[in-house]
Amino acid sequence: MNNADSNRALLEGAQKRWLTIGVAGALLCAAGGFMNAEQFFRSYLFGFMFWFNLTLGCLAGVMTHNLTGGDWGIATRRQLEAGMRVLPLMALLFLPILFGVPKIYEWANPEHVAHSAILQQKAGYLNQSFFGIRAFVYFSIWLTLANLLYKWSGELERNPSLAIVRRMENLSGPGILIFFLTSTLAAFDWVMSLEPHWYSTIYGLLFIVGQGLAMLAFMIAVTTWLSNRGALSEAVGTKNFHDLGKLMHGFVVLWTYGSFSQFLIIWSANLPEETIWYAHRIAGGWKLIAIGLAVFHFLVPFFLLLIRNNKMKSNILVKIAGLILFMRFVDLYWFISPAFNTNGLGLHWLDLAAPVGIGGLWLATFYGQLRKRSLAPLPDPFAEAEQAMERA
Amino acid sequence: MSTHQTTTSSLHGMMAEFASAEELLDAARRTRGAGYRNVDAYSPFPVHGMDEALALPKSPVPLFVLIGALAGTALGFGLEYWVSVIEYPIMVGGKPFFSWPAFVPVAYETTILLGGLTAAISMLMINGLPMPYHPVFNVERFSHAMTDRFFLCIEATDPKFNREETKKFLEGLHPYQVSEVEE
């Protein structure tokens, strides 16, 4: 009882703190929006995409855990569910982007379209109303998935039974498939179409891997925070962090693999309509960021995570996770901003205010959701049945 | 043979046979606890916890593999650089002589090749394999060691080794059988 009370106080405190930061950030952004509407929308898209990726990563994490199980998910299940419950907020926060489409996307500018045969050909897909309809469909799908999974896990908590586990599994299988498709299309719509002439078939996958990586790093961070404050059951220990660390290591490698493959294929073929994307991203100061990504998004975390001890000690692991979360910001910035600043690095203060503001609101909602249910691991009737059988 | 049994020089050690991995693990812990150091356990599959029970030092294999793998990277990349930039530079497809993105795949493969070979070869060398002869095979019951029996051997080189006392000690562990291992 006492523990539950202290947990509630802890989470309430965090919620309030982040809400303050979020509101302050939102006010700053609003002020920035009045001063420079164009820059506001660009920075807002960047801030939105980071937190959106994290939210979708949590949804995918819940579904993956429903299908595969594993120690990593036992320790993080509640946090993952709380993260996926931020989806309604993200749907709401998407509205400004919908209003800002003409200011953000070249294909929504009739003048540009008039001068480009390619954009005219794409107009059937890249136009404002279809863009809005698609976004509505994506969010409806994600919200339905998240709501059903959350409701059923509540049932599982009250009345553990294999049937509910099966039901969650049955939804998660097709759910992951739908997630792959919608997430890919959302990445095409919201980010890849910033440079509407350019295309790459691996792009959606790069985003999905980024979502997984952000999710894992955030889970390590928040789970360490909670467990250091004694909010989690004693069952959460080294083994869980070791597994999370291994997964994060895998995703770091996957990110590198996808990014390098795309680069090598485009570099080798050397077709101007494709290389332009990289040309913009190594122009001026962007080159430094590109090298920074190779070093701090791959080399440093890769070698640090090779060492077993770094994965098992949550207080070391959380530092690596922090680095990765930061590099996710940088990577996304390197994806989005060069579309507007093709000649070189152009950092605006709104590029910092937007992610912080949205992040404050995100985290406040996250802690609010986390408060609603116990932090104890979900019951797992399937594993119990299996253990009973193995003992027999 | 019986005349030699008075000296320990012709003995490799004293061996006890157990029926399960748990008994073997327990026996290993107690043997180590009793002060014996040159002890080895034999089992048809790796018994978890045996490394700690026998206080085996950390294996150097990972270090060797790391060195092997890094050497592989250096050799692979070095070869590509030397061939394409220094020894015989040819312009192909408008690419620079030093085409580092194109050099990554081969350097990657040589890293794994040398790392993997090092893992296998260093494991065999450290274990002294192939080894055509070893005294433990002289024990008749050891012909079950690869199927379902578990053996613990206190070697004669152990400073505490004493034919009678060691035998008594091993018998105290309630094994299936205790036998002398001849050199």
Next chain:
Amino acid sequence: MASVAHSAPETHAPDEVVHPLIAPGNSYKSITEKISNVILSGKTPRVWFFWFGIAFLFVNILGLSATVLLLIGTGIWGITIPIGWGFAIINFVWWIGIGHAGTLISAVLLLLNQKWRTSINRFAETMTIFAVMCAGMFPLLHTGRPWLAAYWLMPYPSTMGVWPQFRSPLIWDVFAVSTYLTISAVFWIVGLIPDFAALRERATSRFGKVTYGMLAMGWRGSARHWHHYEIAYLLLAGLSTPLVVSVHSIVSFDFAVSVIPGWHTTIFPPYFVAGAIYAGFAMVLTLGIPMRKVWKLEDFITMRHIDCMAKVMLATGLFVAYGYGMEAFMGYYSANTYEGFMMINRMTGPYWWSYWSLIFFNVLIPQLLWFRSIRANIPALFWISMSINIGMWLERFVIVVTSLHRDFLPSSWGMYYPTVWDWGLFAGTIGFFLFMMLLFIRVAPIISIAEVRGLFAETRHGHGKKHGAEEVAA
């Protein structure tokens, strides 16, 4: 949606039964005996001789096709301009993909601590080695004069002073495939050492004892040996995992780094890797299902293994379908004339049948795997995996032939007609693969005895749990 909130009493349907990884009623001794009896009992099932005979026939066809090819040249094949890459490359990619399941099962699942790998890893690793051998034959034969390939492909100081061209993906391929064969073989041999020791002990003939004794290299199961052995094995797994991904990625680079529409697309590396695993698991099931029946290995290759493999096939198959989808979508979205034409030509051009049969065999049929009842139905699984074997071959046919047969200039358009020698080589390698697998089953344990015993000890005495606790403490 409201209807799902029922609160009916729990009923455990039959499919809720959790299948064990080792059938109940076994012991260390019975495990060793059952697996080694496949080799040592001296009773070879008649069906073995039947298939061995057929496989031997096809090995001869392979020999004949290769001999004629070397005597006359690659002109006997159906390749022409613009289709300069035909069966040879299709079969190469097909075979190397099949090999990938072995490494995935033995290495990736080991790292992920998936216990269901244990009784199928040896079999799958063996498949890897023979499949890579089959794959390797094709590029070598495609050179026409394999004895000269050494100086085209290997970096050694020749008298002409010429070196391989390291900017070419074909050279990357040489390094990838030869590394893959080497490391897979090393991994396999390291895994076999303790089992050879078990066979040395159980062999009754003098010849068997001596042979297995030499192969076991004097292995005696010492704790000190296991200590280094386990770490080396785990490291080999750790190295094999990125290796298996890199090999098929590099195979995909053979296509993707070019500028040919249909080849040059960035999704190729992950989509090839997923396709390779997909094809590999299909082949494991195609061979594993009859094998477990003939040699009565149902105790070790249980329904649990089969269900897990079916799920992996479903997941990788869906990713492959995702790849097809991305290609088709980009054909439209890119608004690129060549990309768009390539896609429409694939679907409606002269090779439309290959594209749509690919979709049928590789995408539609495997959707049956969603159903739990299908995953528990052995004959259905056998035929689904057959369908995937065919589908994955068609995938490479579509990629190679439909992308090449419509060149940029309509004056260089053409069609591809494989000859009897193309088919002969292809069928010959299938025969060779079967031949080698059947031989292997007769001489070495097809299931890892040492690992099954270890798994048995863990599940039996809860050692796994204890080990976990110790790992944490360490």
